[in-house]
Amino acid sequence: MIAKTFKALAQFIFRYGLAVVFIWLGLMKLKNSEANYLRDVLSNSSLFSWMLKYITAYAFTQVVAYLQILIGVMLALKPVARKLSLVGGVLATVILFLSVTMLFTSGYVWLAPYGFPELSKLGQSILKDVVLLGAAMWCVGDSA
Secondary structure (H helix, E strand, O other): OHHHHHHHHHHHHHHHHHHHHHHHHHHHHOOHHHHHHHHHHHHOEOOOHHHHHOOOHHHHHHHHHHHHHHHHHHHHOOOOOHHHHHHHHHHHHHHHHHHHHHHHHEHHHEOOOOOOOOEOHHHHHHHHHHHHHHHHHHHHHHHO
């Protein structure tokens, strides 16, 4: 009885907690201050720095913001739109996977004088994305 209750509660929190995180972070990215922050992050990544030649940090931030809000809404729609929720889960998985790769492709995530395992504030922020990635992957499996 307790195991079933905890499992059901965990599944609810996994899906709707992830939806809230995506919507909230998307809304925060609509602020201009996020563009400056993301420009610094992208410019210090060997994987993403090339993008700044083709798109401004502000434009990139706006695209990511609206995409995150859309993903959060799609994840939350599982009871009424299972396929749409599946797409949201796949998109969340892709975004979070790309975020987690920053741990390995950006020197900006480590405190320079100390190296591994000392993470900067950005590194600490990205580290949580490992767990969120697992939640997104679970949402894909749950919606499929």
